[in-house]
Amino acid sequence: MKYIDEFRRREEAQGLLRKIREISKKEVSIMEICGTHTHSISKYGIREGLPPNIKLISGPGCPVCVTSAADVNRIIDFSRSRRDVIIATFGDMMKVPGSVSSLQEEKANGADIRVVYSPLGAIDIAKKNPEREVVLFAVGFETTVPTVAATILAAKKEGFRNLSVLSLHKLTPPAMKALMDSGEIHIDGFICPGHVTAVIGARAYSFLATDYGAPCVVAGFEPIDAIMGIYMLVRQLEEGRKDIEIEYNRVVTWEGNQLAQEVINNVFEPSDSLWRGIGNIPGSGLWIREELSEFDAMKRFSIPPGADAEPKGCRCGEVLKGLITPDACTLFAKACNPEFPIGPCMVSSEGTCAAFYKYRKVA
């Protein structure tokens, strides 16, 4: 398959890993922000191919995982109290445990919850059910945001009055800033997410290099992309450079997809947002603009936040901040597993715990 097979070749992957081992001298901590990178790194055994002085830390890059307990409980409470409403959501949200149940359990108990692959799926549902209200629970980073924004604009154009969106979107750069400001963790450089950056553009990370002295490389998700990204970052760190570089330049530009950015700005405006484990991050969320409030589920219904209670014993918050690896949690691979997840990081395929579980060594 074009643009995939060429970036999975064993020889080049091993050659790059050899090269990294050759040039790498310093002790460095590198954070990969994106859950898709976390997954690739585990799946292809990249961590094991690196020298011990390079530490890879997984960051808060799984939208389902960083959705706060208050918001998870908020949507579950809503699905319990409004059985008349059709809820559309992405598959990953279904199994996330709240304090009393999950969307999957609510669906089994009679709530009309439908999984959509694309936000446009919510339009189809609204079209087929004109007498019922349809609410899209929208989670996701900047990659997904323009698709939801375009869906809202399409709903407006087609005159739908029964579709609204609960925007739980999150923005990546403010979270990276919050991690650096927290002082809880030392990060020497970042592997930045390829598809988020395809939308926002690589210049969005400039502040990390200038204000925090942290170099960044935007990388793609195939194994060779991830390894090449690490190579480029290690080279910068060894040479003492603090630049923003793009490995995934077949897709990512400095400016990003400006049309997609325009669509986002026409529909949303920045808001504060609560992240699991991190807390409130100013300007890291998105509200639907006042002039489109008819599509804002928050305005259309009463959807108060639920209890902000983490599952008992769950250390997802620390995993998301890169403070611990999943195996430091006593629940990991015991009480908490993909079949019966306790925390969200074990639910989503991009969650750090799920990646560590799936590709862990079993003695």
Next chain:
Amino acid sequence: MCLGIPGKIIEINGEMARVDVAGAVKEANISLMHSVKAGEFVIIHAGFAIERVDEVKAQETLSLIKEITG
């Protein structure tokens, strides 16, 4: 969730396009893209084309990797 896959545009019909993704034909919305043409590769995410794939840049990256790994 930010998973995106490259696909080749076969045919455009208004805001929608038929895209060949590893041999499977899928529908994708192209309203987030300026003037895409049949034959071009795009990254598909959640039913939308979100960016083009640049063939020249892809070759540049592969050549650079070849050079590094010798």
